[in-house]
Amino acid sequence: MKPEAKAVEPASYSISELAREFGITTRAIRFYEDKGLIAPARRGQTRIYSPEDRVRLKLILRGKRLGFSSTRAGQSSICTTRPTATWSSCSGCCCI
Structure with missing residues (x-):
C-alpha cells in the first residue's frame, strides 16, 4: 500500500x-x-x-459563531496565532 499523499498548503491566498x-x-x-x-x-x-492570515480569519469566524463580537474574536485570534504573544502582552482579550 502506498502512503497517502498529504495536501500541500498554498503559500498564499487571494x-x-x-x-x-x-x-x-x-x-x-x-x-x-x-x-x-x-x-x-x-x-x-x-x-x-x-496561511497565518487564513488561520486568523478562521478563528475570527469561529469566535463570531460562538457569539463574540468581531473585535473580541479578532483579539483572541491574535493571541492564539502570534507565537511571540505572551500573557502579559495580552490586553485582557479572553485568550483561549
Missing part, C-alpha cells in the same frame, strides 16, 4: 479564495482588514493572504 472557502463575502474580509484584525501583504492593488 481574497476570493478565502471568501469562497469560508462562505463569506470579500467585503466581509475587507471589513476585518479595516478593523485591523488581519493584515494581508499587498502586491500593487492585490491583497496576498498568508
Whole structure:
C-alpha cells in the first residue's frame, strides 16, 4: 500500500479564495482588514493572504459563531496565532 499523499498548503491566498472557502463575502474580509484584525501583504492593488492570515480569519469566524463580537474574536485570534504573544502582552482579550 502506498502512503497517502498529504495536501500541500498554498503559500498564499487571494481574497476570493478565502471568501469562497469560508462562505463569506470579500467585503466581509475587507471589513476585518479595516478593523485591523488581519493584515494581508499587498502586491500593487492585490491583497496576498498568508496561511497565518487564513488561520486568523478562521478563528475570527469561529469566535463570531460562538457569539463574540468581531473585535473580541479578532483579539483572541491574535493571541492564539502570534507565537511571540505572551500573557502579559495580552490586553485582557479572553485568550483561549
